[in-house]
Amino acid sequence: MFRHPLARLLLLGQLALVSWMAQANSPVEVEDVMGRKVSLNLPASRIVLGFYPEDYLAVAGEGGADRLVGMSRGWFVKSRPAIWSLYVAKEPQLAKVPDLGNVQDQSFSIEKTLAVKPDLVILAKWQYEALAPDLPRFEQAGIPVVVVDYNAQTLALHMASTLLLGKVTGQEARAQKMADEYKAKIDTITSRIAAAKRQPPRVYIELGDKGPADYSYTYGKDMWGAMALLAGGDNVAAPFVDRWGPMHPEQLLASKPEVILMAGYESVSSAEAMQVGQDISAQTVLRRLQGFAARPGWSELPAVQQGRLYAVYHGATRSIMDAALIEFMAKALYPDLFQDIDPLATYQDFYRHYLPIRPQGTFMLGIKQGEAN
Template structure:
């Protein structure tokens, strides 16, 4: 990957910006050292009052802690929320129209983050997803930010999401001065996963179906993106399934060729999707998500199963084909996905489990917007 740099002109500019930044900062709270998800020790004044979100979808965790006013600390954010989750974006926008006025940034991974703009916003911290770490290090972003007095911390809800969600939420809770709220969320998160994993662990001679997880099916003409042993791949395993791609994809994300899918003949297929109209207008993607048109999503899901990799496999013949909201792969609500996958894989074992009710409870207890159904569909559903 070619290293890219911030739009900043020379050492003199950096020094001037540093002085401007420091002059504009009032006496903050307590200065503490925190360890981010990579183990880096970072000095931050807490509670932070001005935050730049390295990804717009980080509002998923911001909203879980600052429930009454999820944007009160956000002085800038990446421009991905609307594009990646249009339905969710519009729900937040209707209740919090002020979010449309928050300055947006490009990404550090593509080198379009503007450090001069960031400095003018006087952030107390930048929260960055771990998948941007390599690009950040290659381009010297940490050093450039340090020169102008801006700390950066990494969180992770994507690469090793089941392992890093709890420590990431605790870190954000410490930054926000919301440690108790973060602990309440972590307790709820873990208890909801245990409702699946405890049952799986106690069930003797459990027959585990082979599952093919297709990442963003229909987003492009390529077939077929999937997950290795982490992210949705890990969710499948926790839900009592065998992830087809676990031994094929060495990392978190990768591709499985159509011939391998046919040869593996999976028992179940789960496709991730969302409303990606702003990314791929009129695309074949399955638009599940908050308030989705389930009939249309089901129709598009059925159409995807007409591709050569799927037409003759067991899952399609039996109707065990499902779609689930893609953004579960990048937020702290994965427990809802685990419950729904478990219900698909083992309907008799989890007949009393209601993932919709779990997601509703999450919204009622922690989130600033109302729940809207539409996050999952199945070809076995009634029309």
């Protein structure tokens, strides 16, 4: 039987195809960042995305937007409308993806999520924790949920989250490259600082969304606080703020930070708030920085006296793109150690290599740099 070589080759080819299809349709077990074992068919083709849209799109690559059948986009569109517009211009289908609501304001809809019939739901860790009472409904419907976490701003979780996104989208090599590049940048920062053996400079970071008149969130162990550790800073808020919250002005003045970073978005509700990002000019950023420098008592702070007051883009936090911000912070803290590092180039290169848009604006600026423009 099948003595003819061509017939035998055709049979072998058919058997190989059947074997490949069986493997492709067989569930694969993955482990998410919470250590949960999740079984799903890979790559996922009908995805609901809870958070981190840029990281997802960067890892998934071409066609990634086409796989989205639902997303929680309110926070992104509200805080970064200009960036969202750039994405929609390049990927018009994003505007048609159903918005499933926001976990932050308790408008996220389990019913709407079930209705779009996803084969995978990707949630941020904080979303998973907030939705915990409702998540059994996904399990009952046979919909797997995996958890990623860029909010913690740690090297380990950034890499694990990126590799997991690569696994579920079938872009493992792309994700590995991205994670390796991130690790190399962080290792450069931490190794140089360790070799220098200096006293960590005191640093304070605040989200300047309320303007100079009111102190807004600063950060303890999460987000900017974790980034400050990677950048070799002594976070003056750490003794007073656990995760995030305001620091009393008197405590800040007594802490005498040597470097201050004011974080902001493009979209602000106050004419004095820290405005940074897409389409925002350096002149606007400088004017807002000068407003914070004039806060009562700040003229006595070493950071203000030495011109070490900086604006940074909050939109690039909670993302593997924060490598650029960590470089910028490290350079602000240790300018002589990082003269060869160009944080803005790092930020722009990430978009050039991994994303379809090319942001233009002011994403990081020192008060002295602004005065020179």
